[in-house]
Amino acid sequence: MAATNTEVWQSASVLAVADVAADIVRIELAPSMPKKADPGSHIDLMVTIDGEQQKRSYSVVESSEDGTRLVISVFKAPASRGGSVFMHTLKAGDSLRITQPLQNFPLRVGAERYVLLAGGIGITAIMNMASVLRNVKADYTLVYAGRNRTAMAYLDQLRELHGERLVVHVDEEDGILDVAGLVAGLDLATELYMCGPIRLMDAVRRAWTERELEAPNLRYETFGNSGWYDPEEFLVRIPRLGVEAKVGQGRSMLEALEDAGVDMMFDCRKGECGLCEVRILDLAGTIDHRDVFYSERQQRSAAKMCCCVSRAVTTETGARADADPSRGPAVVTIDVS
Amino acid sequence: MTAVQTRSTTTNKTLGHPLNAWYVAGWDHEVTRKPLARKIANRPLALYRTEDGKAVALADACWHRLAPLSMGKVVGRDEIQCPYHGIRYNSAGRCTSMPAQETINPSAVVPSFPVVERHRFVWVWLGDPAKADPDLVPDMHQMDHPEWAGDGETIYAPCNYQLVLDNLMDLTHEEFVHSSSIGQDELSESDFVVSHDGNTVTVTRWMLNIDAPPFWLKNMRDKFPGFEGKVDRWQIIHFEAPSTIRIDVGVAKAGTGAPEGDRSQGVNGYVMNTISPETDKTCHYFWAFMRNYCLDSQLITTQLRNGVHGVFGEDEAMLKAQQEAIDANPDYEFYSLNIDAGGMWVRRLIERMLVAEGRLAAAL
Numbered sequence: 001m002a003a004t005n006t007e008v009w010q011s012a013s014v015l016a017v018a019d020v021a022a023d024i025v026r027i028e029l030a031p032s033m034p035k036k037a038d039p040g041s042h043i044d045l046m047v048t049i050d051g052e053q054q055k056r057s058y059s060v061v062e063s064s065e066d067g068t069r070l071v072i073s074v075f076k077a078p079a080s081r082g083g084s085v086f087m088h089t090l091k092a093g094d095s096l097r098i099t100q101p102l103q104n105f106p107l108r109v110g111a112e113r114y115v116l117l118a119g120g121i122g123i124t125a126i127m128n129m130a131s132v133l134r135n136v137k138a139d140y141t142l143v144y145a146g147r148n149r150t151a152m153a154y155l156d157q158l159r160e161l162h163g164e165r166l167v168v169h170v171d172e173e174d175g176i177l178d179v180a181g182l183v184a185g186l187d188l189a190t191e192l193y194m195c196g197p198i199r200l201m202d203a204v205r206r207a208w209t210e211r212e213l214e215a216p217n218l219r220y221e222t223f224g225n226s227g228w229y230d231p232e233e234f235l236v237r238i239p240r241l242g243v244e245a246k247v248g249q250g251r252s253m254l255e256a257l258e259d260a261g262v263d264m265m266f267d268c269r270k271g272e273c274g275l276c277e278v279r280i281l282d283l284a285g286t287i288d289h290r291d292v293f294y295s296e297r298q299q300r301s302a303a304k305m306c307c308c309v310s311r312a313v314t315t316e317t318g319a320r321a322d323a324d325p326s327r328g329p330a331v332v333t334i335d336v337s
Numbered sequence: 338m339t340a341v342q343t344r345s346t347t348t349n350k351t352l353g354h355p356l357n358a359w360y361v362a363g364w365d366h367e368v369t370r371k372p373l374a375r376k377i378a379n380r381p382l383a384l385y386r387t388e389d390g391k392a393v394a395l396a397d398a399c400w401h402r403l404a405p406l407s408m409g410k411v412v413g414r415d416e417i418q419c420p421y422h423g424i425r426y427n428s429a430g431r432c433t434s435m436p437a438q439e440t441i442n443p444s445a446v447v448p449s450f451p452v453v454e455r456h457r458f459v460w461v462w463l464g465d466p467a468k469a470d471p472d473l474v475p476d477m478h479q480m481d482h483p484e485w486a487g488d489g490e491t492i493y494a495p496c497n498y499q500l501v502l503d504n505l506m507d508l509t510h511e512e513f514v515h516s517s518s519i520g521q522d523e524l525s526e527s528d529f530v531v532s533h534d535g536n537t538v539t540v541t542r543w544m545l546n547i548d549a550p551p552f553w554l555k556n557m558r559d560k561f562p563g564f565e566g567k568v569d570r571w572q573i574i575h576f577e578a579p580s581t582i583r584i585d586v587g588v589a590k591a592g593t594g595a596p597e598g599d600r601s602q603g604v605n606g607y608v609m610n611t612i613s614p615e616t617d618k619t620c621h622y623f624w625a626f627m628r629n630y631c632l633d634s635q636l637i638t639t640q641l642r643n644g645v646h647g648v649f650g651e652d653e654a655m656l657k658a659q660q661e662a663i664d665a666n667p668d669y670e671f672y673s674l675n676i677d678a679g680g681m682w683v684r685r686l687i688e689r690m691l692v693a694e695g696r697l698a699a700a701l
Contacts (some may be wrong), residue, residue, distance in 0.1 A: 036349050038465075040376075066695055104443075104444045105444075106431070106446060106448075108429050108431075108449065108466075109451070109466040109467055109469070110429075110466070111429075114496060132467050135467060136467050183577070188480060215441060216427050216429065216431035216432065216433050216435065219429075219431075219443070220443055221443065222443070223405070268444070272442045272444055273442060274438065291441060292442075292443055293438070293440055293442070294440065295439035297439070298439060
């Protein structure tokens, strides 16, 4: 929906900040040029990291009818690149630069049945959808999975609003969510909207394909910031250009290559379009594919990667504590267009 | 389209259009397996039917490079294929196939608009889809009711839709614009009554014991061969927001009780009008003339459609000239007459809809 995604930057003041779960704050914003946020929409905003301005995206959890009040919620990620740490310092009265609501994850009204699946902080992209489906009296189920109850924002509010339609799954109480079982119960007329960690979304995508459900009925949004492994520092080399760059934990490979003066092609910067594709010539370590551009088959072959989101990690397990420090960082040798 | 106008009934010569409303996108027979391009409410649409006959309205611009989907073709059960790079979308606007890659970009979507097929028209909702209640489709039941017969056409009117509503809400103009067919002096001499509620406006005018103008004399003779004499004539204008107007029109033999409700000695027609803004200065004006007598005569259906076609051609010329004059005289205002009461209530109801959508500043 390119036409509706013009970035209109404006100022917004912080009306209120409140803790809504462990490491999750709810931030209420008053934009200077209000526009109603439709379900599934997000705002981009500028965060300050080490004195530098960087852009981050956050889903709109709630919007007033006229858009004068927008709510986002921010999880302070353990592997934060600095954005969520900054967001957690905000207090009422502060001012931010934000865009008007942008839409990459539109909800279609009119499907026969819906399943909304939220994993952890992914609830932020799903909440507004659930409210709208409730208002239009749609047939929907909201599945909300999280590690433990203290880490799950808005549980009470959701229970009150959605009653029996809310299915809560707590990993520490119930074990890992049975994704195959969830998808097995769906039919061709059901649309599933999901937002959560990449392991969850990959599992749903695989189950969806195996069940031979229609691909367009599986809707998801990825900001490309979730991987199978925690981000590590790694090295990228381009022999043809004589380039070697260090990709810090909080930087993307694309950014590191740009910093090193390589003329890179890209567009979406979230692992969807495939324009930032690089060819992998050699690899010491494992690729953590975080894109949705490649099929599973293509990702396994590890011949190419989307450098805007995907990373290299040292070990197969990705658990740095297990890694032999003498092995040094992962190294990916590539060529670019 | 989203600019906020200052509210002033007299200075807003033409109004914006509400988006939370059903507008006719086309006649049912116009929407086929061959995509149709039509702009409604400033929104270019690609209209087509799925294999099982369901009408679909998608934004007429491919997600990729905005090529018009209406130039493409329908494929499979419910899909349309972009004519440029072959990207396919289903009836919900979701991409189902992308060239030269094994996956589909999850962002690849074109807007799909709610559609309802009713009263021989395909209606589309361009505002908040969560508010698209099919029960809000305007009442045009005479279009496909067994007690009524008739047909109509579409006028592509080069004017703001509000000017057409003004035209239909005050039929005094018939005396001057349509003097050869339905106009007569009694129109401007007779009194009329206006009433309204939150969503409708009604203007009622009776002309008793008058000569039937040529159009109505012909209709009376279709039902009552050889009819001569005076008639009681009525025009009851029913407006339903934002842009549907049904005009209950007819004549009956004078003094046979038509004003009291007995229309058996007369002929009754319904002029069905619904206007879909195309741009701020153009509109699609869908009309039909339905009648409740001689139902099985295709000849009369054709004659009436052709007759009204001629009458509305006179309106079209006036509306075009009026829009041109408005554009050519931007610093002149509108002033109102008493006869504008119906049209002014229409403007008031539309203004309220625009205020509710945040697209018109509320009165101070």
